[in-house]
Amino acid sequence: MSLDYNAPLDYLPRIKSYYLGLGYGKPYQWARQDDVPIAQLKKPLSDAKIGIVTTASLFNPENGDQGPLAPYNGKAKFFISYAEPISPFPDVRISHIAIDRAHTTAKDMGSYFPLAAMLRLADAGHIGSVSRNFYGLPTNRSQRVTRQTDCPRLLSLCLLDDVDAVVMVPNCPVCHQSTALASTHLEAAGIPTVIMGCAKDIIEYVGAPRLLFNDLPLGNGAGLPHDQASQDLAARMAVDLLVTAEAPRTTQQSPLIWSGAADWKKDYSNIALLSDEEIVHRRAEFDAVKQDAAKLKAAV
Numbered sequence: 300m301s302l303d304y305n306a307p308l309d310y311l312p313r314i315k316s317y318y319l320g321l322g323y324g325k326p327y328q329w330a331r332q333d334d335v336p337i338a339q340l341k342k343p344l345s346d347a348k349i350g351i352v353t354t355a356s357l358f359n360p361e362n363g364d365q366g367p368l369a370p371y372n373g374k375a376k377f378f379i380s381y382a383e384p385i386s387p388f389p390d391v392r393i394s395h396i397a398i399d400r401a402h403t404t405a406k407d408m409g410s411y412f413p414l415a416a417m418l419r420l421a422d423a424g425h426i427g428s429v430s431r432n433f434y435g436l437p438t439n440r441s442q443r444v445t446r447q448t449d450c451p452r453l454l455s456l457c458l459l460d461d462v463d464a465v466v467m468v469p470n471c472p473v474c475h476q477s478t479a480l481a482s483t484h485l486e487a488a489g490i491p492t493v494i495m496g497c498a499k500d501i502i503e504y505v506g507a508p509r510l511l512f513n514d515l516p517l518g519n520g521a522g523l524p525h526d527q528a529s530q531d532l533a534a535r536m537a538v539d540l541l542v543t544a545e546a547p548r549t550t551q552q553s554p555l556i557w558s559g560a561a562d563w564k565k566d567y568s569n570i571a572l573l574s575d576e577e578i579v580h581r582r583a584e585f586d587a588v589k590q591d592a593a594k595l596k597a598a599v
Contacts, residue, residue, distance in 0.1 A: 338489050406524060466537050515555060
């Protein structure tokens with residue numbers, strides 16, 4: 300079957316066939332929320348304090364390669380929602396999650412962490428301010444832990460900083476699920492949220508109040524790398540959705556187009572492109588990453 304490169308990539312069936320092809324059994328059951336609340340911004344956007352939620356991890360040199368072009372690094376995972384100051388400018392990395400490594404280098408933090416773009420919006424008076432802290436949300440396959448532990452802690456951190464609204468940027472497929480679950484948790488508590496994401500089908504399947512969809516490879520939820528204009532446009536469109544969205548499950552697509560290979564959608568987790576030898580190697584590699592992550596989690 301040919302792939303329509305103009306249509307959003309359907310990650311759910313692609314991931315399902317990939318892991319079945321690697322030899323894993325029962326497919327992962329993604330969360331699905333029937334009730335998706337939506338909160339309204341209580342003040343003008345130009346007066347609002349905006350918080351940033353990321354699934355990126357704070358750089359720790361003890362955890363191995365986390366830089367541009369790094370392989371999947373389970374040692375860099377984190378398992379507790381965190382708050383860290385935006386000043387000095389933080390160093391956050393995405394080596395610990397399943398971004399599109401065939402097309403994404405992660406050389407430009409601005410493509411997955413929109414702090415600089417949000418600060419520019421604040422300087423321009425488009426938003427009131429950026430919260431003194433940003434917030435990390437773990438990439439957790441356990442929906443129970445995400446709902447019962449990660450989301451309540453994230454909410455408490457946002458409440459401590461008295462944020463008026465939150466922009467969330469997931470990176471990998473499970474990140475998109477986590478932010479969708481977190482968005483409904485925050486909205487139920489009265490904090491409006493918007494997700495800047497690349498996996499449209501996952502967000503819409505799980506359910507979230509607002510999505511700015513950037514049709515770009517995973518790891519570029521905040522805009523094109525090394526393209527400030529695209530990052531500023533994405534940030535502005537995202538915060539504007541906090542005002543314009545009238546109902547939950549609102550999706551707006553940005554006009555951004557990937558500047559690299561036009562056929563990038565064919566590569567991500569595509570089992571049909573792998574030889575038998577590559578499948579064996581991928582399975583062994585994935586098992587090793589899971590073991591590293593399990594050891595880290597047990598030590599927390």
